[in-house]
Amino acid sequence: MNKFIKNVGEFKFLTGMYFFGIVICYMIIGLFTGIESISLSTLWQIIFVSIMGAGTQYVFFFSNVFKKISQKIIACTHFVLNYIILVILSGIFDWFNISYIPYVVGFTVGYIILYWLIFFSFYIYYKAEGEVYNKKLLEYKNNKQLH
Amino acid sequence: MVKITVDESDKYEEVEIHIKCKQVDGYLAQVIAMIKGQEEKIIGYYQGITQLIEPVEVYYFESVDKKTFAYTKQEVYEVSLRLYELEERYKVQGFFRASKSSIINTNKIKQIIPRINGRIEVVVENGEKLIVSRQYVKNLKEILGL
Numbered sequence: 001m002n003k004f005i006k007n008v009g010e011f012k013f014l015t016g017m018y019f020f021g022i023v024i025c026y027m028i029i030g031l032f033t034g035i036e037s038i039s040l041s042t043l044w045q046i047i048f049v050s051i052m053g054a055g056t057q058y059v060f061f062f063s064n065v066f067k068k069i070s071q072k073i074i075a076c077t078h079f080v081l082n083y084i085i086l087v088i089l090s091g092i093f094d095w096f097n098i099s100y101i102p103y104v105v106g107f108t109v110g111y112i113i114l115y116w117l118i119f120f121s122f123y124i125y126y127k128a129e130g131e132v133y134n135k136k137l138l139e140y141k142n143n144k145q146l147h
Numbered sequence: 148m149v150k151i152t153v154d155e156s157d158k159y160e161e162v163e164i165h166i167k168c169k170q171v172d173g174y175l176a177q178v179i180a181m182i183k184g185q186e187e188k189i190i191g192y193y194q195g196i197t198q199l200i201e202p203v204e205v206y207y208f209e210s211v212d213k214k215t216f217a218y219t220k221q222e223v224y225e226v227s228l229r230l231y232e233l234e235e236r237y238k239v240q241g242f243f244r245a246s247k248s249s250i251i252n253t254n255k256i257k258q259i260i261p262r263i264n265g266r267i268e269v270v271v272e273n274g275e276k277l278i279v280s281r282q283y284v285k286n287l288k289e290i291l292g293l
Binding site: 061062067071122126129130132133134136137139140141143144 | 174241253254256258259260261262263264265267278287290291292293
């Protein structure tokens with residue numbers, strides 16, 4: 001039961017992060033396109049996308065489902081699966097005409113740039129965190145040797 | 148620096164260690180525990196032979212199918228103690244709980260690699276990669292003073 005509550009908490013947090021991120025992006029785009037409000041139906045769509053995004057991220061990176069698989073394979077599969085989900089949702093919610101190739105190309109390019117930008121940000125963050133850990137580990141070992 | 152004085156003489160029947168300090172800090176507590184820990188070698192079983200293992204030689208402990216194993220540079224010993232007992236006993240020597248089924252010796256860690264999912268991958272000196280679960284990352288942070 002505790003594990004279930006913990007998992008629900010983590011999933012809720014992730015969904016919230018996705019929701020917040022998408023709303024911020026929407027607001028920034030709105031600054032350039034002149035959109036000043038979000039309709040209720042758009043909000044529902046954002047919630048749905050947030051749940052889907054958080055769901056795939058949770059399953060791929062947070063759960064133990066793919067524990068034994070290499071991180072690179074997981075990241076690539078997550079990248080492709082999310083793309084497919086977003087294209088399907090684009091068709092369902094009519095974000096753009098998925099039969100019109102230039103739109104699909106534009107969406108694909110945008111998705112690739114955004115995904116790898118986020119991925120790269122995480123990479124830099126965890127690399128820096130790793131350096132802090134290893135520095136502390138070295139200090140810990142040196143401290144033990146000194147004494 | 149710690150000043151160490153060894154007084155060897157035939158007049159002493161037993162070994163006595165006196166520590167003179169202003170206050171027992173974390174480091175001293177660790178030293179005391181380590182001295183005491185020397186008496187507590189781990190009893191390991193390898194190919195039917197009982198052997199005494201120095202805790203400092205152990206890279207990590209792992210529980211598999213309700214059996215506990217100690218992994219050293221050369222051998223894998225089965226030990227009679229449960230993980231929680233080992234955790235309690237050797238915590239001060241730098242051992243920490245890394246997951247429900249493993250305890251890692253911080254002194255044997257070669258590299259720490261944080262992962263995107265909040266877990267931490269630890270490479271020990273023999274090249275083996277171990278995972279520190281999210282819920283136990285705080286143990287490692289605590290030992291390293293993060």
